[in-house]
Amino acid sequence: MKKNRILSDFALISLFYVALGxxxxxxxxxxxxxxxxxxxxxxxxxxxxxxxRYFLRDRYETMMRRDLSVGLIxxxxxxxxxxxxxxxxxxxxxxxxxxLLGGCAGKLQxxxxxxxxxxxxxxxxxxxxxxxxxxxxxxxxxxxxSAMVLTRFIGVAITLEGAENLAxxxxxxxxxxxxxxxxxxxxxx
Numbered sequence: 001m002k003k004n005r006i007l008s009d010f011a012l013i014s015l016f017y018v019a020l021g022x023x024x025x026x027x028x029x030x031x032x033x034x035x036x037x038x039x040x041x042x043x044x045x046x047x048x049x050x051x052x053r054y055f056l057r058d059r060y061e062t063m064m065r066r067d068l069s070v071g072l073i074x075x076x077x078x079x080x081x082x083x084x085x086x087x088x089x090x091x092x093x094x095x096x097x098x099x100l101l102g103g104c105a106g107k108l109q110x111x112x113x114x115x116x117x118x119x120x121x122x123x124x125x126x127x128x129x130x131x132x133x134x135x136x137x138x139x140x141x142x143x144x145x146s147a148m149v150l151t152r153f154i155g156v157a158i159t160l161e162g163a164e165n166l167a168x169x170x171x172x173x174x175x176x177x178x179x180x181x182x183x184x185x186x187x188x189x
Contacts, residue, residue, distance in 0.1 A: 011169060017162025024155030028148045031155075032089045040081030047074025089147075093139045096154050100136030103161050104129045110168070113175065121171050128164040135160065 023031045051071030081088050107129035114122035135157040144150040 010165065010172060014162045014165035014169070017158050017165065019162075021155045021157070021159025021162060024151050024158065026155075028151035028155065032092060032151055033085055035092075036081050036085045036088050040078040042078070043074050043081065044078025047071045047076075047078060050074060093142050093150055093154060096158060097136045097139030100132050100139060100157060100161055103165070104132035104136060107132060107164070107168070110171065110175075114171070117175075117178070119171075119174075125168060125171065128168060131164065132161060 020035075023034075027034075048071065050067050054065075054067035054071060057065070057067070107125050111122045111125035111129055114125055139154065139157060142150065144153065
């Protein structure tokens with residue numbers, strides 16, 4: 001059960017990356033603003049709900065949960081994303097670059113893990129890590145003259161990241177299955 005949840009969460013995140021990348025590719029000028037407004041709206045709504053929860057719960061329980069303060073911070077962050085969209089959009093290459101570097105780190109560990117267990121698939125994972133690393137570094141350096149070219153590059157990079165993750169899904173499935181099989185063997189002894 002846990003295995004299926006891990007794989008489905010990983011697949012959903014990967015599909016989200018692909019969809020976000022395609023949106024950034026197709027509508028580069030509009031998509032950055034939509035992302036900021038949508039994410040800002042979600043944060044503001046989450047903050048409003050959290051703050052409302054403060055007034056609806058038992059007063060002693062709310063002292064421990066910090067619903068009001070967290071709600072106010074979330075509302076402020078959402079408002080900032082919506083009202084200061086240009087500042088936020090200028091940070092998107094940095095944020096997406098960091099996401100790609102994080103994906104690189106995960107793929108690198110997968111490659112090392114696969115090598116340690118003697119799987120021949122470690123090289124494919126290592127190559128995927130190298131692609132993520134290169135794309136992440138390019139985004140962090142921002143060598144683009146046009147915001148539209150940058151947004152399209154981000155779209156390509158995120159689409160590739162999601163596609164790499166989806167391609168690696170059978171590898172992860174095999175790793176997780178081997179892990180559960182080994183644990184079942186140990187428990188039977």
